[in-house]
Amino acid sequence: MKKRNPVSITILAVLLIIIVAYYLFVQNFTYLTSPLFWGTVFICVIIVMIQNSIGDLVENQKFLKLSEAEKSAYLEEKSKPYFKALYESAFKKQSVSEEKDILIDHGFDGIMELDNQLPKWWLGLFYFGCAFCAIYMASFWLTDFAHPVKEYDDEYKMQTAAVAEYMKNVPQATLETAVFSEDNVEAGKEVFQTNCVTCHGEGGRGGIGPNLTDKYWINQPEKTLFKNVFWMVENGSPNNPTMQAWGKNGVVSGNDIQNVAAYVYHINQEQPPITVAEGGAAPQGTEAHWEK
Ligand code: HEC
Incomplete structure (x- = not known):
């Protein structure tokens, strides 16, 4: 028994x-x-x-x-x-006297096969594996457990939340503190490609928005070119809502405005203007005389 x-x-x-x-x-x-x-x-x-x-x-x-x-x-x-x-x-093994009971009726060349019991530890692991497999499969199909897509989503949300948290705490440039730096031009170019290129054209040649490479400016609220661009991106155009207040609306952070202003400064001051003959938009506004 x-x-x-x-x-x-x-x-x-x-x-x-x-x-x-x-x-x-x-x-x-x-x-x-x-x-x-x-x-x-x-x-x-x-x-x-x-x-x-x-x-x-x-x-x-x-x-x-x-x-x-x-x-x-x-x-x-x-x-x-x-x-x-x-x-x-x-770890029970059959004794020699028990072997005759478990001898299977076929052998070869004198080698006989025994119907040995599987070791209990092996059976235990096997049953545990089966049970775990059933529960795991059920939870995989019926719930979000161990779903790569769901895990990716969670991870993604956590990371974006962490980035947002970081951005909230990192000090942002303002119109007063922003300074031009050659190092920001590359990063500014990326901001420009993401947010501005649709209206201001490739390289700032103009389109829906004015040509940013020439000397003519509609809006000149600030005395230096760099601060002028910062002001425009921060506040938008006072006369034309097509140019929105990217900074005030929270679309572009202070540091990114500092970057994109450096890029616009770069294409305006450190590169030749893109003329109408080269596919640039015709000048708009009045000629600006920027302070250094
Ligand atoms: C939806 C189209 C649109 C987008 C996108 C846009 N702008 Fe503008 N932008 C304009 C228009 C239109 C004007 C002209 C405003 C006016 O007439 O006062 C303008 C004006 C400007 C001016 C002042 C030019 C001048 O002659 O007074 C600057 C600088 C400028 N934009 C920079 C940017 C930057 C940097 C971005 C990206 C962050 C950007 N703009 C995105 C449409 C746009």
């Missing part, structure tokens, strides 16, 4: 499975305070107890039918501590 697992071990195993399953579906441990979780635990424990009681009854009935020798062998087996017995059975 087979020895049964103690009920405490079964309850522990069931608890473990419930915890793992809940974790896979909820994906954190907040469920530990939920009545649903404890309800599941309660019901499962009751079911295990009932199953155990039925097992007890069946065991008693079977026990009565054993011979005296079998009874004492069984009782001795049963009195062994659970984990000791488990350990021993995990």
Whole structure:
């Protein structure tokens, strides 16, 4: 007669499975305070107890039918501590005298095949793997657990939030503090390509917006070219809403305005203007005399 697992071990195993399953579906441990979780635990424990009681009854009935020798062998087996017995059975090997019982009826060249039992530790791992696979597959199909797309989304949101947080705290250039630097021209070019090129054309040659490479300017609120560009991007055009207030509207940060102003300064002062003959827009406004 087979020895049964103690009920405490079964309850522990069931608890473990419930915890793992809940974790896979909820994906954190907040469920530990939920009545649903404890309800599941309660019901499962009751079911295990009932199953155990039925097992007890069946065991008693079977026990009565054993011979005296079998009874004492069984009782001795049963009195062994659970984990000791488990350990021993995990590494149990057939004795030579038992081999004839498990000899399979085919062999070759004198080599015979034995129907050995699989080691218990191997079977245990195998069953655990099967159970885990089933729970994992179920949670994969039914929930967001371990979904690469979902994980990517979460990660992406976290990173953009971190970037936004950083941008909020990093000191931003203002009209007063902004200075021209040759180092910002490259970064400014990128800002220009992203936000401005649709209206001001490739290289600032003009289009919907004025040519930014020539000496003629509609708006001249500031005395230096660099600050003038900063002012325009920060505040937009007072007369023409097509040129929006990129800075005030929060579309472009202070540091990016500083960069793009450096780029516009660069194409206006450090490069020849793009003339009408070269595909540039015709001059608009009046000639500007920028202070250095
Ligand atoms: C939707 C089209 C549009 C976009 C995008 C745009 N602008 Fe403009 N921009 C204009 C228009 C139109 C004007 C002329 C405003 C006026 O008439 O007062 C202008 C004017 C300007 C001026 C002043 C030119 C002058 O002669 O007074 C600067 C400098 C400028 N824009 C820079 C930029 C920068 C830098 C960006 C990108 C951050 C940008 N603009 C994006 C349409 C645009």
